[in-house]
Amino acid sequence: MPLSGLAIAVLLLISMASRARPCTEQEKSSLFHFITGLSWDGGLAMSSWRNNGTAAADCCSWEGITCGGGGVVVTEVSLPGRGLQGPISPALGDLAGLRRLNLSHNSLSGELPLERLLKSSSPTPSGLVAIDVSFNRLEGELRELRSSNSGWLLQVLNISSNRFTGEFPSATWQAMGDLVVLNASNNSIHGRMPSSFCISSSTSFAVLDLRYNQFSGRIPVSLGNCSSLRVLRAGHNRFSGTLPDELFNASSLEHLSLPNNGLHGQLDGARIVNLRNLAHLDLGGNGLDGKIPDSIGELRRLEVLRLGHNNMSGELPPTLSNCTNLMTVDLKNNYFSGELTRIEFSALTNRKTLDLLFNGITGMIPESIFSCSNLSALRLADNRLHGQISPGIVNLKSLVFLSLAFNNFANITNTLHVLKDCKNLTILLTNSNYKGEAMPEDEAIEGFQNLRILSLARCSLSGKIPLWLSKLKNLNVLFLQNNQLSGPIPAWIKSLKSLFHLDISYNKLAGEIPTALMEMPMLTAENTAIHLDQSIFLLIVYRGTSFEYRVISGFPNMLNLGYNNFTGVIPKEIGQLKSLSILNLSSNSLSGEIPVQLCSLKNLQVLDLSNNLLTSAIPSDLNKLHFLSTINVSNNDLEGPIPRGGQFSTFTNSSFGGNPKLCGNAIDRPCGSAEAPLVSTLTTEQKDRRIAFAIAFCAFFGVGVLYDQIVMSKYFS
Template structure:
């Protein structure tokens, strides 16, 4: 302890000495020229000037060695804007340069930096706006022809373009890690990383535009640990030679065009005994998962989703006892899940088997995965009832088992209600023809936020036990045979903002209580959705994924029911509503002018009813309205001619022979035309600037998809 204290004191004194010792005029000048070239320096120049008398070694972000030589410039996240000055190349003793997370632009003077600073070992300029092409650096680069000493280069998340210079990496004899992800590089992946540097360990080229095959030469990298090149345009078979790189711990090539199969490998994936992360999702792989995967005892993450793989799951998967994530969705896997003994996977947190062809029942061994918090079995051919043992999954937050052949919904809800952490429950398109349980003992689900019981053809009424779900935010009961009125207690669910009860047999009038829902009457349109909802992407189909709360609009969808009466004038209270659908009912009376108060409305569908009277001219106030349908009613008079209404086609108004206007090809009378044109001129002057700014933002098709696709969530 005495020695450690003495050593600490010596280091402190040396640090104070280096800070007290002035740096050379050349280095001071280089730093000042760098900051002078910035268009915005985040107060750096003022900070440096205030400490100018103490020498640049005491400046913020600058570190020197004991001789007063600048060895580090570290200015991440300082809000710097402008170019990276080549003057930094005059810092001959510079070893580390970190300018990440700023807004720097222009080209990167890498050649000047490396040719002058012969000891430079780490450069990090990630998360900026640097652009242009990287110039080729030849092996003779460096002061006096000395080899380059650079070990770490991070140029990720910039705007670099062009081909990746292959000769540059031959010049870097000491390179250990290269991160060039999230740029726009194109051409073939270089294969020369290990030729000059035997210590090369990390390569990240993901999110670029690389094409061609994965270089087989990477298999010669004896120290390679991390290899990432996902989200490119790579093609060809996954090279067998890569399995020679036995030191690999992390392989990630998602969203490319790789084909072939893992089972037919000559060398075998079992050679990668250190592998902890394997991501080959979003490719064209076929065949089955090889039995040899059981040799990967350190494997923690397995992503083979969105491929063309098939066959049964190998029982050897049970040997991968460190697995945390298994993602096999969107493939053609088949057979019974019971072949795998899940009870050995005690670390498993995520199991995603969506869109496959698994048969049989849910294996009892799954209920031994006590750390499991996301389980998706949707869109398979599973059957049977949910086991009471599911309560053992005490960490379960996300459960999706829709589009299977499960039975006994009453049992399912009774065994699930005690899963205390459950936030997402998607079990629709099961329990066909059964009755909606009205059992008041269903009183759990205290943390449930998302509930889908859609497409089950359930009969009965909307049950009272739903009113106990005080944390419920999204409720999907569409495509059932539910009857009775819309419950007045719906306004007691103070967090509910997304409701779909369409395609049922609901009757009665639209209750005024519906117009008092707290989340829809607030002026605040933001949705604060618990991110646990997105433990797995909530989506139906391979093209529509919902990753963030804003993907779920504030919605009331009661289309295709048997509702009667008028639309309450209190509807104007729903200030933050984005989608309103009362189509295909038997509503009558006039469209209430109060609809113009729904200024956040994007979709309005009142088609196929018995509405009469005029379309309120005040609806021109709905600047965000992107989809509008009042077809097949008995409306009359002029169609509003404002900016938004000029984007709607005749199909939005068809089946209303008394409507007139250019869009339906029926001229209005003189009095009506004068009224419309006067109103249109007045409103156009007020709104034209607003329309230019926002008109292009919303597309009719895209926003209408939000309403239609809400029916297809998992």
């Protein structure tokens, strides 16, 4: 081997030997002290950390440990998502060369020994740079760190999604001149937001996330000094007052999110233009009023605008058309008015979501909105729009979510013929329109291959349940309540193999309840959740004022046939609906007994059989339905004792009223004393009947004898 080659080989061997140098005993002891202090080590005891019950020789080879050279060995401890349980040992602070600590997504508990972890004899480059203990069960208060330990090099601190309480330390952040990211979201920290951010000479502070806590008071004006601040998230707290003018001096802001607080006032159009880098603005769920300023159009980088659930009013500014990068616009639950034709939607080609729910928008849907080819969610419900749906809507090739409910649209047949060509449409809510029209029975209505939720409720539609619904093979949820539909439930209903939530209440449907309803595949299956699409809705689906649904599986398995004209008995086959959660057969003319087969519906939570003609006793085994939270059998002709025990111990008189022959504690009519008067009453009635019979018999007999005497005397004379 040439001399130069030999020298290179020797240098490589020396380099490899240097890198392979084992960690020190002190570092191995600190790490071993950490792992042995846990109540559950996530299997590390069976991995490279231990050898025959003792610590393995070289901790640089341990799982999750990274080492470096130059006399500093352990530089990183990274054990996220290992199921670790127990406290974080302060001994980790004895690792002088530790730069990064990641223990996130475990089940660690106890307090966070932050001061010990940041321990350093001098502010050397060997201090911790990043700490991530998010998504654990850490608790207690965050104590103020002593100023004598100033000079820390910490850049990232993530303590989010824990159980920290108390007030947020304020002076601590002044000592952290290199801090870039602070995430304390999803805890229970209260008090005021510290005003010490960016007071020091630091120019690096970029991300502050305090969402989902209990902070109160005003947004500190000192945030305007954060010249590098790019992300400010402090939503879902209790902040009050107005947005400080100084906040708009933080011209580097790209993400400003303060939803669901108690902020009020107006958006300052003159100051908001300072935030020219803003891409995400979320001030929803506050008490803001006034208009959206025209200057909003100067935020050319704006991608997300959320101002919903405020008290804002006025017409939407035409300058929104200048925000050509806009993808999401959420202005729901305000008092906006005027027509949408003021905005040139054709310039907003990147738009994916437009939500104007519950405002006062008037006029017709502008044609320009149909040029937003990327639009996937459009909600115009609860406004004052009118007219017919334009065929141009088929240009929205990406449309998945469409809600037109509670407007004044006309011609339901046209609507369905147009929308059937929206191939990706998954949710269609067009209830409370088309007043007084007839339900189309045109068999040419087809398509809707991907439709999962359909609402045609509250339209006062006449006619029958149409055959074209049988073609919606992927339909999961169907709302047809509050119409004027008549006739029977068609037998083809069982062909809707994906349907599990059906509401046809408040109609004029008649006939017997068909056994076909008892053969619906998604209601007879033991577990339907595994068959459902778990993807998140593009927009929340609201039902009434109490229910919000974000996924299809959130809807309960339900049959609601209440307030119709159904007759006959409740089919015994109803026991086949093993996954049923809600059954409502109220306010019909059903007769016969409550079928004992209902007792096999182990998932039943709500049962309403009120206002019918049901007789006999309440099946006693209904008390074995452990999930039953509501029952109503009032206003029937039931008799006998009300079942005891189980969930029946929680039901009140209102569940059983209007059944004079029932007895039990729930209606304060003890069965023993209830039966005696009943027998006495029946005996009195029997006596009265016998007396009347005796009188009638005697009279009849006397007349008969007298007649016989007269006739016989004449005959034998």
